[in-house]
């Protein structure tokens with residue numbers, strides 16, 4: 052079994068001794084229950100596939116795709132099995148040897164009966180179209196499979212945002228006060244179109260803290276959705292394109308406000324290019340330069356909040372791609388705590404996946420909602436006015452969950468609250 | 476019986492969502508954590524996930540009428556192949572049945588369904604100031620049904636004993652589908668000697684005598700306070716003598732754990748900042764109870780240990796305790812990552828020696844490891860002689876697999892030779908069935924007679940405890 056995503060299946064799969072520790076931690080397993088829904092079960096089947104004892108099949112693909120890639124099992128595994136990466140690599144393999152008919156089943160089974168999810172789906176499809184990810188939609192047959200009404204809706208292109216962040220941010224924003232760093236700001240697809248206030252706030256916060264910020268133009272999607280659906284070749288093209296642009300000028304750092312984008316740069320790019328190639332060198336350089344915005348503020352600039360008080364209670368949800376992928380969890384909290392007037396409260400299971408996982412929420416709607424339900428209960432118990440998080444797909448999911456639960460709490464990025472302090 | 480008919484009947488009886496039938500689904504029930512189960516693929520014909528006594532009873536009646544073997548299964552964290560279906564038939568997955576039926580804090584007991592996980596139960600009991608004391612290393616995944624059936628225990632067994640000491644009664648679906656309750660139909664008593672103790676028979680029966688569908692457990696109040704001591708010994712024998720001296724002083728710590736020199740090296744390699752000096756043995760004592768008692772006993776244990784140890788540190792503040800305990804805490808994971816390209820597997824992993832013979836046993840295990848050229852990391856519960864021996868090997872190299880089997884065999888034989896047991900807490904399953912004759916002699920025949928009385932058709936988990944073909 053060969054995969055473009057670099058993986059020594061034999062060695063990595065051998066490490067799993069089937070102790071079952073992952074059963075205790077997987078947020079999906081508690082909902083699915085039976086062993087095929089456990090990380091241990093998925094790995095056991097991938098091992099069978101790798102050893103040629105079973106063949107690629109729709110059923111296997113469905114099992115392999117029923118994973119949030121939240122990394123919880125990998126982090127908790129006593130034997131150090133990198134299950135999420137094994138899942139990614141095997142999706143990549145399955146994608147190459149199969150025609151993805153399984154996607155169809157997943158879609159039809161899941162969300163279409165839920166009017167509430169129509170919006171999410173339209174947003175996702177609309178977003179993909181808007182940012183030029185037609186190929187993913189076409190290849191995964193998402194387009195063809197959407198029911199007529201929805202298909203039409205996506206073609207009409209829902210207005211996924213009022214005004215994209217890119218059009219609201221100058222290419223270069225000078226540092227306020229002494230200039231300490233010159234940084235590139237990577238505006239990801241989702242924050243650009245769905246939550247444009249996030250990059251706008253991010254740029255403002257960086258500039259207030261001594262950075263000249265270049266909102267780099269011409270960049271494309273980081274490639275995470277493609278990786279998650281096994282479209283590694285497309286992801287590679289995107290990576291090459293983005294690396295060329297982001298490494299062209301010698302920026303001190305590349306800043307992301309989206310946990311998935313930063314983890315793609317830091318974790319995935321170095322994995323998809325062959326050892327010793329020019330691209331892999333570039334990927335390593337980019338990985339070293341990439342920072343989540345909260346991390347950069349805490350580790351590099353120090354946080355200088357503005358004077359305007361925010362008399363609010365705030366809690367924080369850790370995105371999987373930030374906490375487990377990048378071990379960044381203290382920093383967003385420090386950003387929040389630096390805001391004058393903010394009362395910070397920890398929610399129960401703050402680092403438990405919210406169930407969104409990009410398009411998982413669309414493809415496996417029922418399951419995703421069960422995972423979300425637990426999250427929302429934890430958030431509501433804090434009675435916080437704001438649920439902060441650092442990932443747009445988490446934001447989408449959490450906002451949906453809070454609304455369904457009748458809560459008035461708002462989901463924001465930590466830098467949005469920090470940016471408020473600079474306004475008089 | 477015709478397999479297609481069996482599957483169809485299960486779907487008809489319980490609904491498709493409760494039945495797993497494809498080859499892929501069934502494959503995921505061919506293993507538990509034992510190396511033995513991963514070397515032999517025993518497929519069930521069908522897996523059924525049930526969550527009610529009436530459904531389990533219906534299933535057992537069907538199995539009885541049609542002579543279909545049934546293997547109950549909890550989390551499949553067992554280390555002996557206990558929950559895999561050696562002769563096909565039905566695997567009955569009970570791990571989804573997690574209800575807490577009643578927390579009776581006034582009477583210090585709880586009634587639960589078999590699928591509840593140990594850690595989940597204790598989390599639910601915590602607000603009542605109560606706990607269910609047996610504490611397996613698999614607390615996060617092991618079900619209480621599996622714990623009762625394997626009579627599990629853990630590193631605090633030295634003070635609190637094993638699961639059986641806390642089981643007040645069980646509801647069992649018998650092989651013919653009848654339902655019985657042990658320990659008194661309405662009893663809330665914490666003690667009872669009324670009749671032959673059937674509850675005890677089900678503790679450690681490994682699913683061979685019926686399906687446990689409800690469990691009434693005795694609870695204890697949570698201790699107020701604890702302290703941790705780490706003592707380092709240049710001579711292995713001194714560590715064992717110190718443990719005996721602590722007992723002789725009338726002190727029962729809640730845990731006494733050992734890492735031998737290999738274990739220390741392994742922990743240091745995994746976490747270099749641990750930096751435990753490379754002595755022959757590190758002993759970790761845990762003492763719990765009321766605050767003054769912990770202080771008092773801690774001081775006494777420290778004085779005893781200082782007579783022989785190279786260094787002793789005693790701590791009661793949370794951070795320092797966590798730091799001292801780290802060496803013990805990481806050993807499971809550390810042994811798994813002992814050597815690049817190698818894997819830690821579970822085989823011959825649970826022998827129990829008389830405590831006076833632990834030093835001799837450890838030396839002989841090292842010799843066995845050397846003889847077959849398979850590294851074995853040793854750690855475990857020296858307080859009760861229960862040692863965990865972790866072979867480190869490559870399962871893809873056939874010769875290493877053969878040598879590992881030999882290591883496990885030799886370790887089991889060593890336990891029997893020096894008056895120990897082949898298993899202190901993990902049970903027999905099929906991985907250790909071959910040693911039962913030698914370990915028990917005539918008693919194994921009597922066990923079989925009991926088994927035949929309750930399960931004359933031998934449909935309950937065949938091949939476990941007794942080798943296949945016993946009938």
Ligand SMILES: Cc1cc2nc3c(=O)[nH]c(=O)nc-3n(C[C@H](O)[C@H](O)[C@H](O)COP(=O)(O)OP(=O)(O)OC[C@H]3O[C@@H](n4cnc5c(N)ncnc54)[C@H](O)[C@@H]3O)c2cc1C
Pocket residue numbers: 069070071507508546547548549550551552553554556557558569589610611612613616617618619620621622623624625626627628629630681682683685686687688807900901902904936939
């Ligand atoms: C990393 C690790 C650490 C461990 N540490 C310890 C430890 O410290 N102490 C210890 O004692 N064990 C330990 N174990 C072994 C194992 O976790 C225990 O034996 C546990 O009790 C098994 O529970 P389970 O739910 O996984 O049962 P399973 O493995 O699913 O089943 C175990 C046996 O019980 C039977 N069974 C399960 N449920 C029922 C039921 N409802 N009715 C009838 N029969 C049933 C099965 O048929 C089987 O024979 C460890 C295992 C691992 C992987």
